[in-house]
Amino acid sequence: MTGKYELVVSTPRLKDIVDTCRNKPAISVDTEFARFNTYYPIVGLIQLYDGDHCYLIDPLEVEDLSSLSDLFQDPAVVKVFHACSEDMEVFQHTLGVLPAPVFDAQIAAAVLGVGFSISYQNLVEHYLSLHIDKGETRSDWLQRPLSDKQLDYAAQDVIYLLQVYEKQQQLLQTKNRLSWLDDECRDLAQDIPTQIDPLDYYRKVKNISRLDARQLTLLRSLCAWRERMARELDIPRNRVVEEKSLFIMAQLSLASRQTLQAQANLSPKQLRRYAEVLIEQIESAQDMPNEDLAPVETHSSAPVSSKSIKALRALVEQQAKLFEVAPELLAKRRHLERLLRSGGDTGQYQLPDALKGWREQIVGQVLLQSLNADS
Numbered sequence: 001m002t003g004k005y006e007l008v009v010s011t012p013r014l015k016d017i018v019d020t021c022r023n024k025p026a027i028s029v030d031t032e033f034a035r036f037n038t039y040y041p042i043v044g045l046i047q048l049y050d051g052d053h054c055y056l057i058d059p060l061e062v063e064d065l066s067s068l069s070d071l072f073q074d075p076a077v078v079k080v081f082h083a084c085s086e087d088m089e090v091f092q093h094t095l096g097v098l099p100a101p102v103f104d105a106q107i108a109a110a111v112l113g114v115g116f117s118i119s120y121q122n123l124v125e126h127y128l129s130l131h132i133d134k135g136e137t138r139s140d141w142l143q144r145p146l147s148d149k150q151l152d153y154a155a156q157d158v159i160y161l162l163q164v165y166e167k168q169q170q171l172l173q174t175k176n177r178l179s180w181l182d183d184e185c186r187d188l189a190q191d192i193p194t195q196i197d198p199l200d201y202y203r204k205v206k207n208i209s210r211l212d213a214r215q216l217t218l219l220r221s222l223c224a225w226r227e228r229m230a231r232e233l234d235i236p237r238n239r240v241v242e243e244k245s246l247f248i249m250a251q252l253s254l255a256s257r258q259t260l261q262a263q264a265n266l267s268p269k270q271l272r273r274y275a276e277v278l279i280e281q282i283e284s285a286q287d288m289p290n291e292d293l294a295p296v297e298t299h300s301s302a303p304v305s306s307k308s309i310k311a312l313r314a315l316v317e318q319q320a321k322l323f324e325v326a327p328e329l330l331a332k333r334r335h336l337e338r339l340l341r342s343g344g345d346t347g348q349y350q351l352p353d354a355l356k357g358w359r360e361q362i363v364g365q366v367l368l369q370s371l372n373a374d375s
Helices: 011-021 067-074 085-095 105-110 120-128 148-174 177-187 199-206 214-232 245-254 257-260 268-287 308-324 333-342 359-375
Strands: 006-008 026-034 040-047 055-056 078-081 103-104
Touching: 006 011, 011 055, 011 067, 026 085, 026 148, 026 359, 055 105, 055 148, 078 148, 103 105, 103 177, 103 214, 105 120, 105 148, 105 177, 120 268, 177 245, 177 359, 199 214, 214 268, 257 268, 308 359, 333 359
Parallel strands: 006 055, 026 078, 078 103
Antiparallel strands: 026 040, 040 055
């Protein structure tokens, strides 16, 4: 499909394109970026399709990208993406804005029961009966000049996407589920990894339910330190210290160079750079008054019955089949665990926020009724 797009390399031309796109009800958007040895993504190409023309914007050539900010914040233009979390990250870092309103075709496919986390290739094949080549997925998007194959690949990522959007939108209207999708897409900007509060990053660590309050407080401090360091140096988190090492430090309260090296597997280089500050944080957590510790109820270590989880999952599957929606979209295991733990010793179960909204009528109330009947 070489030639069915325009390569944009100047600021004046970009401004003209933005003016054109702002007169459209919807545009499809994608990015190609690199993140080899950096914390933040480095954008190599920005693709737009307005239904008539495809624009491939070269951010390494265009001196001023700021006009894109106006387009991405225009409430009259829907920005259509596929699996947009990383694209949102790119735009937040590159332009300082988050596109809105957003329509994520991958989420729409889950709402419509087509599949959960469906690939772009499968999405196009399902809705358009077209097979597209994804051979350039791992290309170097910072190299110049970009090859015709790369440009073709980048163009097809937005040209077909807008066609998929039009079909999905009709189906969502027919099924009266546009509000479901709006709710899902409205929250997409709330959990961008490079934007979350460093003090909240520890919540992403696996197995934190194994830690007591003091250990959890230390992990929170260590993760926040690593997050700030990675951002400041613009390097991947694990290039500072690996997550599993932070977990071991928090679990065992390692407070010497010897134990940091032997048990947390820190390298000599990491010890030289970070041992002093790590030991200081570990000792500080050991001396912290109990009332200042992280609340354990944020993750609740109460055991959850596998049998109970299995029973709730069966109900989720049942409701998903009834409403023809991807079961993974209705409820994740952690949401079911949170629901079970909310009963505590009283048996008064409370729906977690993740099971409220449109999910409450579809699956939340069913889960509560089942639990109340068993209690």
